[in-house]
Amino acid sequence: MAQKKQKYDRQLRIWGEHGQEALENAKVCLLNCGPTGSEALKNLVLGGIGSFTIVDGKKVEPSDLGNNFLLDHDSLGSSRAKTATSLLQELNDTVDAQFVEESPEALLNSNPGFFGDFTLVIATQLTESALLKLDKICREHSVTLLVARSYGLAGLVRISTEEHTVIESKPDSAVEDLRFHCPWPALTEYAADFDIDTKDPLTHKHIPYGIILLKVTEEWKASHDGKLPANSKERAEFKEAIKARTNPLEEEENYKEALAAAFKVWSPPSISSELRTVLDDRAAETLDAKSPVFWILVAALNAFVKGEGAGELPLEGSIPDMTSFTESYVGLQRVYQEKALSDAAAVEGHVRRLLKKLGREPASISPPTVKHFCKNARNLRVLRYRPLAEEYGAVGNKKGELQSLLGSEDNSHAALYLLLRGADHFAATYNRFPGVFDSELEEDVSRLKAVAGGLLNEGGSGAALPDDYVTEVCRFGAGHQADHEAVCTTVGNVPLQRDGILIGCAKPLTIVDAPLFGETPRESKRNALNFMLGRKRNVACVSHENERDSLEMSDASLRSHLSEVFPGRRRD
């Protein structure tokens, strides 16, 4: 146990015990153990998932030895699934390792129920028709599907699941909820014991800034009809009122902190629009005897906000460090913690009431669960992903959006998305992927262009697709399951990041991408990522358009330099 804690120490510091528990309960199924799949599974095994099952019907070939670290020379000719399973098992003996020596496509036909037994199915290098079947099965059994496709120097990942809810989303920077604008009685009472005009310099410089702000706010309200500073002039006056209290003879950190934090008085954290969407979600309004615990908690939270909370969330309860005497600080901390406890108790009351109403055991959701939920209330997340059938079918309807994206300055996402999907359609038509034969490379460029263009527009020419990318995708010749190890490592791992998927309590995996394939606004979580590692913008995402850099110029200058840097580096 101690050793386990030590072994997982570096990751426990990120996702904590809850995350680790979720990981250890996860049953993962991998379809195809090429480099993409092997790499994804390798890092899940290292992290300590409960079990995995590899489904792969192929034998180890020479090309596997050029890109897959989990297949070795000695296993040439034997089962890929078996070899990868045994080499993965070496990495972590606590993981239960299984394999099925059969092609995923065959298994989909012969035993579709097989997939219902997993937490997560990772489908790598499958084409559209197989994915459509698989997605349907996974949704029927509430299994999360993760699609990963590597293609030369490009790739695409996609999550598909009905609904994924996250409580412990562990934001990078915690929002400080300090309530200076609306202190509760116990806080006002605690502050009353401090004299911010005390003549004792040592005491004066050790009053926590929270107390200073509470006192100055109180005075301000008294002289301004109970209102807070409302404009920049008033805010400047408010700050002056703080400055006027400082002792000019002393270096007073606490007053500096009070000035720096003064904005918290007039701009307290509000309920984000994202959270508001969760609170107002239909799932919380239409509870029934089978509703997930998450939605009962959300309904209780909403009742609190509308009731006792008077528009505020339950208090989170922690406070930032403040220069002060230990005792003053610890005392202040306690006041906040007590309020957090009483808010959580109020939410718990709503939970019991709701459970009773639904005919469920009122104690079936434990007080620690409610407390934990309240502590994380500000960052609750709900992610919903469209079925693949909808995405694949919708392209035709969204052709206008796609076309306008293709015409935009940065059209790489749209182009790669269409081309990677186009390659599958190409394969369905020609029974091979574009670019596998040198002799037909040129013809394949125009063929792929037409096929990918056809996704946009029935009978379209694909003229809007940038030639550079069409040529590049053909150049990759990625008809095989195999690909470039480093690219596969990325494709295999990107989806494992911050995985709300396995580590239900950590942050959600919102794979970002092309908004045009997005959902209705209410569910708009972009859910595919396509990228190309051969480009200067290695992994491309479109969610932060405003930060786009203008690399064309510098890229050109770098190119000219590079040609000078390595003039004779190759053998002639």
Place this chain on the structure above:
Amino acid sequence: MGAMDTGNMEGRWRDLDYLLLRQGNIVGPGFEPAPEIRDFLQDDFKVLVIGAGGLGCELLKDLALSGFGHIDVIDMDTIDVSNLNRQFLFRMHDVGKPKATVAAERVMKRVKGVTVIPHHCRIEEKPDEFYKDFHIIVLGLDSLEARSYINSVVCSFLEYDADGTLDMSTIKPMVDGGTEGFKGHARVILPGVTPCFHCTLWLFPPQTTFPLCTLAETPRSPAHCIEYAHLIQWGQERTSETFDADNPEHMKWMYEQALKRAEQFNISGVTYSLTQGVVKNIIPAIASTNAIIAASCSLEALKIATMCSSGMDNYMMYVGTQGVYTHTVSYEKDMSCIVCSLGVPVHADADSTLDQFMKQLIADDRFSGKLSKPSVSHLGENLYMAAPPILEEMTRENLSKSLVELLGEKGGTVNVNDKKLAGVLRVQVAFSDAASEPNAMDTAGAG
């Protein structure tokens, strides 16, 4: 199957060959597809990986499977249990063994035909010449200090012609990766062309420190209590011992003292894990971020070596905390960077002696603490050598010569060496009474 078996049977490198044997539209400068490129990669190209930790393990695997045939790896650490959640080349029974050695063995065993040479030592223990021997250096490090050191060494290889033009053959490309939890970066450094570490030092956030008086008098957080035990109590109570964070007894003592102090002040939250985290400044780490960053670094190394695809310019940040976000920025070189630039501009009097000039350099704030007994050379000629004695004697007479006599009418670039410097300091001397400014701007094209 003998010792010479490279495992290169027909079809093994099929996918790499598609890139190396086919022309493309998005390729690096001067790329001409040819089978010789893979031969070059496997037979002649030498790559050095610094660090055999989380990134290092991934890098070695990725580079070996990208076709690189000769890899060296340097790491001073031994394997710890807490490495095993991500450093996949190591097993429980390897704990205590040198990382570099075990990593090299495992990669060679799994990937036939690759040679991985381990170096179990500190990077400072290797002479500069060692680093000169590689075509490219890939960094998988976790400290700013180590990065700065290797950066200085690599930048010291740069040579500029008399007219300030960078000699391109002296550039040693570096690819650097770094991760922390779900975040990471990959960057390409072409010293003298793209910004070096020193040009963009500001990218590294300052470390959090607590005022000593808070620790001693008004602790408020568990971290305050831990740092008190660490920075103050140990020195007072275990005077004769040096604290070793890897010694379990030391760490236990630290935890117990911190806990006592926290109880005394009514502070909750001191745990053994937090104590370790604060004292060792532990950076959380997971396998998948390392895999993503290392993959990007390896691809950049492959692109630099073969030009089979256009390269990154020049810094990619990756954030996996919420969804997946990446952004590539082209940072700009600091034209007066004291590490990689043509030279730090220094104004001097044309008539001042070399001795006076050296004293002026020592007194210059920009080099404070970096110079004590400098040696100076100009266009490959030693003007003054502080050591060894025989050279010192031979060059001593220059000390009384004037700069104009030694450097000519226009001044020029002098290379300054000093024991305290990790690499060479290039100083661009302009004469104060001359009409022209230091010609940094004229040669800006070099960057």
